[in-house]
Amino acid sequence: MTLYRREIDEAILFANRVYIKYKDFIKNTLQFKSDAFVVNIIHQEGINIDYYPFSNDMCGMFIDDEFEKTIVFNINQSRQSPERRNFTLGHELGHYFMHRDKQSQFTDRTKDLMDNSIKPFEIQANVFASYILLPTKILETMLMSKYSFFRIQKLIKISYKALFWRLVNHLIEIYNLTQEEAILITEEYRQYSIKKLNNEAHHLNAQLFKLTYFNKKQIIDKLKNENIDISYAYNEDEKAPKTKHIIENIENIKSQLGL
């Protein structure tokens, strides 16, 4: 990922601009609903949301032709996981904002929405998705309110992996860390969030909450000595998300928005 730092920074810039344009839509930062936010942007940009039951691992498409602008998502994936659908919508929206003058059709399979995609357009669309689903301002407020990793995940409804990389990029951006350092801090925070059990406030011990620009070297040295297992970051198969969610389809979201 560091290979494409310039492309990533560009995608972050785009996502921040789009966030600023639409931020008035957000009423309460701590009750931020990423799906409603993204659906609203898509609607305001005059893009039609469509779906199709692809049997394959197709995630979605962005099409811009003489008829209309369309974002298509795979309804079969959406049934299994709203997180996945949200990420697809954010990803296709990224193609719309960043790449539509270079290419008018984007067809994205799972391999394009992975963290290890090697195509610059896909990397950019993924970064854009993770920033538009969880804008910096919102993430900062949640961290300031000392939310655990899993509490943020539950609220925002993006996958654990997407949140993980979102945090890594956030730390790189804010504290000017290397990717390895950012992974170390994010992983410690994630592990502390798991260990809650009888102690609701356990995750507060994570170094992430103590991190400042001035003590970062000390904190990283300390974490390096603790031999934290960071294999999670590079482990490709993510546990399937629990399917206890109520299925929120796009029409519901739209009707709630009065669109």
Place this chain on the structure above:
Amino acid sequence: MSLGANLKQLRNKKGLSQYQVADRLGIQRARYNSWENDIAKPRYDMLEKLCDFYQVEMNTLMGENPTDISKDSSKSLEQNDTENTPSSIKAWLRLENNDLTENEKETLAEELEDYFLSRKQRILKKRNEQKGNE
């Protein structure tokens, strides 16, 4: 010539639409379409059916003996009506999905063709409704 180009030429020579050929083979039009565009390859039993249907040898069909196929191919009239998947997506199907099996590719091509057809119909319907309201 590729298998797909041969299929197209043979079909045009007979003056048939993709729908008509697909019907004869007992398959969906979209699946047949994926063969003509060289996105997927037909199974062997389908190739045999095609040979029977057009009365040609297998190697002729596969393009090993291209001169056997007549060159006087009149352009199919409904060509534009029967192909809805944009060419850039067809290219994507051919070039960037080598991790899929032929069957999976064929299914994906079918689904995409089906989606683009329904999208076109939905948009045309909407336009007609708007015209009706004016």
